[in-house]
Amino acid sequence: MRFVDEYRDPSAARALVAQITDSAGDDEFKFMEVCGGHTHTIYRHGIEHVLPPSVELVHGPGCPVCVIPMGRVDDAISLAKEPGVIFTSFGDMMRVPGSRGNLLKAKAEGADVRFVYSPLDALRIAIDHPERDVVFFAVGFETTAPSTALTLLQARARRVGNFSVFSNHVTIVPPIRAILESPDLRLDGFLGPGHVSTVIGQRPYRFVPDQYGKPLVTAGFEPLDILQAIAMLLVQIREGRRAVENQYSRVVREEGNPRALAILAEVFELRPYFEWRGLGFISQSALKLRREFESFDAEQRYRLPGLRVADPKACQCGEVLKGVIKPWECKVFGTACTPETPIGTCMVSSEGACAAYYNFGRMHREAAVTLGRRSVSSR
Amino acid sequence: MTDVAHRAGSEGREAAVFDRIEAFRRRRPRLLDDVVTLAHGAGGKASAALLDAVFLPGFAGDKPATQTDAAVVVLPSGERLAFSTDSFVVKPLRFPGGSAGHLAVHGTINDLAMMGARPLALSAAFVLEEGFQIDSLREIVADMAEAAAAAGVPIVTGDTKVVDHGAADGMYISTSGIGVIPLGRELSAARVSDGDVIIASGTIGDHGTAVMLARGELALEADIVSDTAPLHELMECLLAAAPSTRWLRDATRGGVGTVCNELARDSDLTVVLEEAALPVRPAVAAACELLGIDPLYVANEGKFVAVVAPDESAAALSALNGHPQGEDAVQIGEIRTEPAGIVVLLTKFGGTRIVDMLVGDPLPRIC
Numbered sequence: 136m137r138f139v140d141e142y143r144d145p146s147a148a149r150a151l152v153a154q155i156t157d158s159a160g161d162d163e164f165k166f167m168e169v170c171g172g173h174t175h176t177i178y179r180h181g182i183e184h185v186l187p188p189s190v191e192l193v194h195g196p197g198c199p200v201c202v203i204p205m206g207r208v209d210d211a212i213s214l215a216k217e218p219g220v221i222f223t224s225f226g227d228m229m230r231v232p233g234s235r236g237n238l239l240k241a242k243a244e245g246a247d248v249r250f251v252y253s254p255l256d257a258l259r260i261a262i263d264h265p266e267r268d269v270v271f272f273a274v275g276f277e278t279t280a281p282s283t284a285l286t287l288l289q290a291r292a293r294r295v296g297n298f299s300v301f302s303n304h305v306t307i308v309p310p311i312r313a314i315l316e317s318p319d320l321r322l323d324g325f326l327g328p329g330h331v332s333t334v335i336g337q338r339p340y341r342f343v344p345d346q347y348g349k350p351l352v353t354a355g356f357e358p359l360d361i362l363q364a365i366a367m368l369l370v371q372i373r374e375g376r377r378a379v380e381n382q383y384s385r386v387v388r389e390e391g392n393p394r395a396l397a398i399l400a401e402v403f404e405l406r407p408y409f410e411w412r413g414l415g416f417i418s419q420s421a422l423k424l425r426r427e428f429e430s431f432d433a434e435q436r437y438r439l440p441g442l443r444v445a446d447p448k449a450c451q452c453g454e455v456l457k458g459v460i461k462p463w464e465c466k467v468f469g470t471a472c473t474p475e476t477p478i479g480t481c482m483v484s485s486e487g488a489c490a491a492y493y494n495f496g497r498m499h500r501e502a503a504v505t506l507g508r509r510s511v512s513s514r
Numbered sequence: 515m516t517d518v519a520h521r522a523g524s525e526g527r528e529a530a531v532f533d534r535i536e537a538f539r540r541r542r543p544r545l546l547d548d549v550v551t552l553a554h555g556a557g558g559k560a561s562a563a564l565l566d567a568v569f570l571p572g573f574a575g576d577k578p579a580t581q582t583d584a585a586v587v588v589l590p591s592g593e594r595l596a597f598s599t600d601s602f603v604v605k606p607l608r609f610p611g612g613s614a615g616h617l618a619v620h621g622t623i624n625d626l627a628m629m630g631a632r633p634l635a636l637s638a639a640f641v642l643e644e645g646f647q648i649d650s651l652r653e654i655v656a657d658m659a660e661a662a663a664a665a666g667v668p669i670v671t672g673d674t675k676v677v678d679h680g681a682a683d684g685m686y687i688s689t690s691g692i693g694v695i696p697l698g699r700e701l702s703a704a705r706v707s708d709g710d711v712i713i714a715s716g717t718i719g720d721h722g723t724a725v726m727l728a729r730g731e732l733a734l735e736a737d738i739v740s741d742t743a744p745l746h747e748l749m750e751c752l753l754a755a756a757p758s759t760r761w762l763r764d765a766t767r768g769g770v771g772t773v774c775n776e777l778a779r780d781s782d783l784t785v786v787l788e789e790a791a792l793p794v795r796p797a798v799a800a801a802c803e804l805l806g807i808d809p810l811y812v813a814n815e816g817k818f819v820a821v822v823a824p825d826e827s828a829a830a831l832s833a834l835n836g837h838p839q840g841e842d843a844v845q846i847g848e849i850r851t852e853p854a855g856i857v858v859l860l861t862k863f864g865g866t867r868i869v870d871m872l873v874g875d876p877l878p879r880i881c
């Protein structure tokens with residue numbers, strides 16, 4: 136695993152931390168990492184405890200599982216219970232609570248729910264079981280939407296009549312704007328999403344510095360990527376600049392992936408509005424299948440309850456997703472709400488801020504620092 | 515409030531939240547479900563809840579039960595027998611490096627060995643589905659015979675049942691075993707103390723990764739074979755070199771991460787692991803990285819985690835490394851006292867994080 140270790144080198148990390156500490160000086164900074172993948176990396180590698188206390192990372196809304204509202208999960212469960220349906224989903228979605236249980240429970244009660252690694256797997260199941268109707272639970276940002284689109288193109292080309300998609304694809308830019316508009320938050324800059332940007336490129340983020348005066352640096356997913364992106368944000372701020380920069384240039388291109396964007400445009404169109412868990416309705420923030428693909432659209436083929444279900448009262452996911460509170464500040468964090476019995480979605484996906492924090496980060500800074508120091512000195 | 519005072523206040527509140535969570539974690543989980551789900555079999559909290567709510571009240575009465583891999587039965591003569599049972603429902607039946615037959619023999623031998631017992635004999639029971647190929651059955655039986663002979667532990671009794679087509683997934687195997695615990699041998703979490711050394715007997719995550727790849731769901735090919743093996747000889751080799759060995763556990767379902775959590779909980783100490791020291795084969799690391807799964811939680815079928823006294827750790831390691839099954843044995847961490855009951859990982863990159871109990875089966879992430 137050389138190619139990964141290169142981005143986890145402790146001495147390079149120490150140099151970057153020194154640089155960050157130095158340029159932060161006596162000031163305090165709050166940066167938001169938009170993407171759930173970043174949140175996961177930050178906790179999985181213990182980055183929080185390595186940074187100086189003056190640099191705080193706030194976890195953003197970029198976890199596709201976390202932003203699916205309860206009503207949509209209920210719709211998914213009702214699809215899974217349709218007679219004759221094989222309901223296919225990514226593993227992450229199986230534990231997301233609807234208003235009465237989750238997909239795992241529906242499966243235990245007899246629904247044919249299977250987890251797949253890609254929409255193509257779901258299409259393959261449809262081809263292998265022509266007598267059944269296969270529905271794919273499509274979730275994700277522009278990262279996963281192209282593979283759903285590609286699958287739909289294949290399904291149409293091969294005339295697979297027993298396959299449909301329940302689209303919950305969402306787009307990344309509207310929630311960033313919503314967060315910038317939110318009055319209760321003071322942010323100094325953003326770590327831009329890595330995977331999404333491979334598709335949409337860098338241009339869509341320009342409004343962040345242009346209209347809101349905040350820097351944004353697109354970052355990769357290894358620990359050193361995150362540190363370097365933070366250092367780049369601080370350099371911009373110290374130099375009095377505000378711009379969109381790309382730390383993840385080994386993967387992300389300025390213009391994104393035109394082919395993937397073309398496929399997306401062919402298959403999907405923007406919904407007028409879509410409900411985000413905790414963030415409420417955001418206009419033009421989600422993708423639905425175009426008219427031409429109506430026959431593959433589960434929302435057209437089946438009658439869904441389509442009810443709006445209010446989040447549980449105790450749930451503060453909205454505030455967590457906007458970065459207004461830290462996961463541990465939610466009243467039910469770690470007691471009523473744990474990865475085993477999640478109340479909110481942020482506790483379900485391993486990219487969710489609450490789950491990442493619960494699984495990896497639940498430790499006093501002091502204890503972490505002492506243990507870390509001892510290991511280095513004893514080597 | 516100044517920024518510094520504000521920060522200190524928030525750290526205090528955060529600390530209070532951690533304490534509340536720890537208190538909460540120590541409570542045994544409650545059974546909330548009305549039907550059995552797969553999570554009840556995955557070895558995590560849901561399994562513990564089922565055990566507490568259904569099995570222990572039925573079988574153990576009010577006696578506080580110590581939960582170990584095998585039970586200890588004291589004979590009238592004073593000799594102690596270890597007694598263990600296990601069922602095997604693996605899919606696929608065959609995978610690179612072994613089969614359900616090997617697992618059924620090795621699994622039960624290892625449960626006995628982790629109590630410090632010398633395995634004496636095994637039983638084997640089969641539930642077969644109508645329509646199952648006799649040839650496949652023959653192969654599995656041959657594997658079991660071979661595994662038992664190689665381990666020197668005979669299969670002495672058994673039973674067979676056949677159920678209707680569709681009522682079982684091919685075949686299920688259940689094995690039980692007994693062994694003798696030599697006088698004076700005492701392995702338990704209560705004997706673990708500050709400064710003790712944690713050793714892994716070899717590379718981790720091989721079995722689970724091999725099975726995941728063999729299921730063919732991942733469209734990924736790699737040269738990874740299961741590590742299924744009996745551990746009783748390696749255990750004897752360790753105990754001969756390090757007689758004060760405190761605690762042993764084979765890191766099966768839930769992997770090294772899960773057994774270390776049990777160790778931290780049962781000893782009320784801190785298990786500190788060093789990521790850079792964890793022996794993970796490059797192919798396993800690469801497959802896990804792709805799947806977003808942590809090798810710490812991936813099953814092993816021929817590896818144990820041992821806690822040894824600090825002054826015996828060098829002898830323990832050189833004895834293990836001298837045994838063909840323990841060539842890759844290394845120290846992976848040590849025992850500390852704070853924060854109690856928790857497993858902490860010092861990451862390669864120089865950070866620190868918690869390794870918690872796994873929830874349910876590891877489900878791959880979506881992106």
Ligand code: SF4
Pocket residue numbers: 449450451452453455462465466467468469472477478479480481482483489
């Ligand atoms: S602890 Fe649970 S309910 Fe609270 S914000 Fe996190 S996921 Fe939502």
